[in-house]
Amino acid sequence: xxxxxxxxxxxxxxxxxxxxxxxxxxxxxxxxxxxxxxxxxxxxxxxxxxxxxxxxxxxxxxxxxxxxxxxxxxxxxxxxxxxxxxxxxxxxxxxxxxxxxxxxxxxxxxxxxxxxxx
Amino acid sequence: xxxxxxxxxxxxxxxxxxxxxxxxxxxxxxxxxxxxxxxxxxxxxxxxxxxxxxxxxxxxxxxxxxxxxxxxxxxxxxxxxxxxxxxxxxxxxxxxxxxxxxxxxxxxxxxxxx
Numbered sequence: 001x002x003x004x005x006x007x008x009x010x011x012x013x014x015x016x017x018x019x020x021x022x023x024x025x026x027x028x029x030x031x032x033x034x035x036x037x038x039x040x041x042x043x044x045x046x047x048x049x050x051x052x053x054x055x056x057x058x059x060x061x062x063x064x065x066x067x068x069x070x071x072x073x074x075x076x077x078x079x080x081x082x083x084x085x086x087x088x089x090x091x092x093x094x095x096x097x098x099x100x101x102x103x104x105x106x107x108x109x110x111x112x113x114x115x116x117x118x
Numbered sequence: 119x120x121x122x123x124x125x126x127x128x129x130x131x132x133x134x135x136x137x138x139x140x141x142x143x144x145x146x147x148x149x150x151x152x153x154x155x156x157x158x159x160x161x162x163x164x165x166x167x168x169x170x171x172x173x174x175x176x177x178x179x180x181x182x183x184x185x186x187x188x189x190x191x192x193x194x195x196x197x198x199x200x201x202x203x204x205x206x207x208x209x210x211x212x213x214x215x216x217x218x219x220x221x222x223x224x225x226x227x228x229x230x231x232x
Contacts, residue, residue, distance in 0.1 A: 004160075033218070042122075042206070042222035043161070056219070091160050095218070106151065107220070109160040 004110035019079040021113045025094030032075045037089040124223035139226040142189045147209035155204040197230045
């Protein structure tokens with residue numbers, strides 16, 4: 001997973017501020033996934049993106065959260081007007097093609113961005 | 119409702135002991151993955167199993183996928199302090215074409231004492 005780069009690794013925001021988390025997938029990977037790990041909870045799927053397309057955002061909260069994966073540059077997970085409940089570890093993962101996990105393909109996780117809202 | 123139940127939640131053993139952790143579900147998964155996560159780090163993939171009944175070995179770690187593809191186990195032989203970490207299982211399902219989406223268990227936190 002060393003190839004998936006996330007930054008910042010740690011971010012502190014006051015309530016009401018915006019948080020932007022960046023993810024550069026592994027070289028050659030065009031599919032990006034964001035997961036959130038809340039304290040005492042397992043990782044939960046948030047969104048799946050390909051270049052310039054949101055494929056599945058069913059796990060994303062309807063308000064304040066957005067994600068993009070532009071043609072150039074990293075994928076961005078944006079949280080507006082953060083609240084204390086947004087404090088969590090946010091993990092990005094990538095895969096080289098459609099993540100057909102049933103056929104044995106896999107996705108690789110980055111080291112995470114830890115958001116603390118104070 | 120937790121789709122994947124992992125047990126035990128916590129496990130503390132002495133170096134050299136053997137252990138097994140479990141991952142159970144009432145749902146069928148097209149594949150199941152095991153990860154290890156250390157504090158402040160991301161999950162690192164250990165193995166992917168896709169066939170019911172499949173057994174995979176990785177040095178002292180043995181992974182088994184249940185015949186019905188609803189459960190899995192991880193067995194560690196002669197545990198070492200370096201095995202300490204959070205072990206996560208995650209499954210992918212074929213429902214609705216969303217087989218890219220992983221469902222994670224809450225993990226088993228293993229501590230191996232020297």
